[in-house]
Amino acid sequence: MDAYLLIDFGSTYTKLTAVDIENEEIIATAKDITTIEDDIMVGFNKAYEKLEKLMENNNVNFVKKLACSSAAGGLKMIAIGLVPDLTAEAAKRAALGAGARILDIYSFELTLDEIEEIKNSNLDIILLAGGTNGGNKECIIHNAKMLAESGIDVPIVVAGNKVANDDIKRIFKEHNMDYSITENVMPKLNQLNVEPAREEIRKIFMNRIVEAKGLGNAEEFVNGILMPTPAAVIKAARALSEGTDDEAGIGDLIVIDIGGATTDVHSIADGEPTKPGVTVRGLEEPFAKRTVEGDLGMRYSAISLLEAAGTRKIREYLNDKEKKIDVLNNCKYRSENIKMVPKTECEIAFDEAMAKVATELAMSRHVGTIECTYTPMGAIYSQIGKDLMEVKYLIGTGGVLVHSDNPAEILKAGTFNKQQANYLKPQNPKYLLDKTYILSAMGLLAQELPDLAVRIMKKYLVKVS
Structure with missing residues (x-):
C-alpha cells in the first residue's frame, strides 16, 4: 500500500x-x-x-x-518593535504563529546593553518590526543600525514600516547581514498582517535553521523538514476548523497542549463579541492565535507553575482541605526529575491537579476579557482580546491528557467560570482528545493532502466527556 x-x-x-x-x-x-x-x-x-x-x-x-x-529548543526568536502594545506585540504574534519560542521582546530604540543581551541569547532568528506604513521610521532604522554594527550572525526578518526598507537594505548590505524583507506586520494602526512574516520565518527555518x-x-x-512543530499543530487546527473546498470543517475550536515545559493554546476563531452592545478595544486579534506559557509546565516548569498559581489553587483541585499533601515538595520533585512517570494514585492525582491549573491559567491568559465602565449614559462594555465563549470544540493533547482516565475534567478547567465572569472562555464546548498524538502529523499532511488530513482528524480525534 x-x-x-x-x-x-x-x-x-x-x-x-x-x-x-x-x-x-x-x-x-x-x-x-x-x-x-x-x-x-x-x-x-x-x-x-x-x-x-x-x-x-x-x-x-x-x-x-x-x-x-x-x-x-525549537525555533528561538526575538521580536523587536516600536510601541510595546502595538508593533512589538504584532511582531510577537507573528513569531508565535510561525511556531517560534519567544526568548524576549524589545520596544523603542535598542540600547547597547540590550544588543549585548540579544547577542548572548542563543537565538535563531530576529523579527524586526516597527512603525505603521508611512509612520515613524527613525526607530526601526536605528535598530537596524544597532543590529548591523553589533555583528550578530543570525537571519533577520524585516517586517516594519515600508518607508524605512530602502535605508534598512543599504545598512544591512554594507554589513553583509543575513536578512529578508516582507510586508509590515502592522501596516495600519491596530491592523494585523502577520501571515507574510510567518511564511518568511517558515522558509528560513526550512532552508537554514534545519542544518544549523x-x-x-x-x-x-x-523529503523535507517543513516547519517547526507548533506551526504544524496550528496548521492542523486551522484545517480542521475551516475545512477545505471538498471537506467541511468542524467550526471554531481551541487546542490545549500541556507539556513538560510549557502549555500552548491555539484558538481558531474570529473572536468577535458574542453579546450585543460590546465594543472591541486594542490590537486586532489573529484568526489563528497561539500563546505559549513558559511558566506552566508539568516538569521543567513545575516550580514556576506553583508560583503562578499559588498553593491554595493546587489544593482546591486536589480537594485537599485538610492540607495533608506537601505541594511544594511534589512540585520540586517533578522539576528535578523531568522524566518522572506517575504510578501511584496520589502521583496521578497531583499531576492532574497541576494540569487543571495549567489549563485554567493558560486559557485565562489566552482569551479576551470584558470590562464595564459606568458613564452618565449608562454602562459601557468593552472587549479586549478574543471572545471565545461560543467556541464549539476544546481539543486536548499532551501526555497528561492522553494518559488520564478523566481528560474532559482537565479540559473543563479551561471553560467559563462564573467566579471569573470577565474572562471570555468557552461556555459549553465539546471535548476531543488527540489520543494518538496526530495533530502535528496532520499539519504536515495538510500541506499536501488537506482533504485527507481533515477526514483523518475527524476520524481519529476521540470524543471525551
Missing part, C-alpha cells in the same frame, strides 16, 4: 505516524527519545524499528516522508 510517513522530531520524543492514503487510515504510530546531542537519526531509527514491527503484516511503500521539528541544528542528517531520509 502507498503511505505517507509523518515525523515529528520533538524536544523529548521523535514521533512517527504512518498513514494509508488510499484507505485513509493511520497504519501505526511509534516514538522514541530524540537524540539531538549526537545524531538525530539514532532516535529516529529506534522509533522506526518499532513502527516496522507494528506494520510487519502490511506491505507499506512510503511515497512521501515529511517532518517537523522542535528539537534543540544538526537536522541535515535527517534530510537524507525525509
Whole structure:
C-alpha cells in the first residue's frame, strides 16, 4: 500500500505516524527519545524499528516522508518593535504563529546593553518590526543600525514600516547581514498582517535553521523538514476548523497542549463579541492565535507553575482541605526529575491537579476579557482580546491528557467560570482528545493532502466527556 510517513522530531520524543492514503487510515504510530546531542537519526531509527514491527503484516511503500521539528529548543526568536502594545506585540504574534519560542521582546530604540543581551541569547532568528506604513521610521532604522554594527550572525526578518526598507537594505548590505524583507506586520494602526512574516520565518527555518541544528542528517531520509512543530499543530487546527473546498470543517475550536515545559493554546476563531452592545478595544486579534506559557509546565516548569498559581489553587483541585499533601515538595520533585512517570494514585492525582491549573491559567491568559465602565449614559462594555465563549470544540493533547482516565475534567478547567465572569472562555464546548498524538502529523499532511488530513482528524480525534 502507498503511505505517507509523518515525523515529528520533538524536544523529548521523535514521533512517527504512518498513514494509508488510499484507505485513509493511520497504519501505526511509534516514538522514541530524540537524540539531538549526537545524531538525530539514532532516535529516529529506534522509533522506526518499532513502527516496522507494528506494520510487519502490511506491505507499506512510503511515497512521501515529511517532518517537523522542535528539537534543540525549537525555533528561538526575538521580536523587536516600536510601541510595546502595538508593533512589538504584532511582531510577537507573528513569531508565535510561525511556531517560534519567544526568548524576549524589545520596544523603542535598542540600547547597547540590550544588543549585548540579544547577542548572548542563543537565538535563531530576529523579527524586526516597527512603525505603521508611512509612520515613524527613525526607530526601526536605528535598530537596524544597532543590529548591523553589533555583528550578530543570525537571519533577520524585516517586517516594519515600508518607508524605512530602502535605508534598512543599504545598512544591512554594507554589513553583509543575513536578512529578508516582507510586508509590515502592522501596516495600519491596530491592523494585523502577520501571515507574510510567518511564511518568511517558515522558509528560513526550512532552508537554514534545519542544518544549523544538526537536522541535515535527517534530510537524507525525509523529503523535507517543513516547519517547526507548533506551526504544524496550528496548521492542523486551522484545517480542521475551516475545512477545505471538498471537506467541511468542524467550526471554531481551541487546542490545549500541556507539556513538560510549557502549555500552548491555539484558538481558531474570529473572536468577535458574542453579546450585543460590546465594543472591541486594542490590537486586532489573529484568526489563528497561539500563546505559549513558559511558566506552566508539568516538569521543567513545575516550580514556576506553583508560583503562578499559588498553593491554595493546587489544593482546591486536589480537594485537599485538610492540607495533608506537601505541594511544594511534589512540585520540586517533578522539576528535578523531568522524566518522572506517575504510578501511584496520589502521583496521578497531583499531576492532574497541576494540569487543571495549567489549563485554567493558560486559557485565562489566552482569551479576551470584558470590562464595564459606568458613564452618565449608562454602562459601557468593552472587549479586549478574543471572545471565545461560543467556541464549539476544546481539543486536548499532551501526555497528561492522553494518559488520564478523566481528560474532559482537565479540559473543563479551561471553560467559563462564573467566579471569573470577565474572562471570555468557552461556555459549553465539546471535548476531543488527540489520543494518538496526530495533530502535528496532520499539519504536515495538510500541506499536501488537506482533504485527507481533515477526514483523518475527524476520524481519529476521540470524543471525551
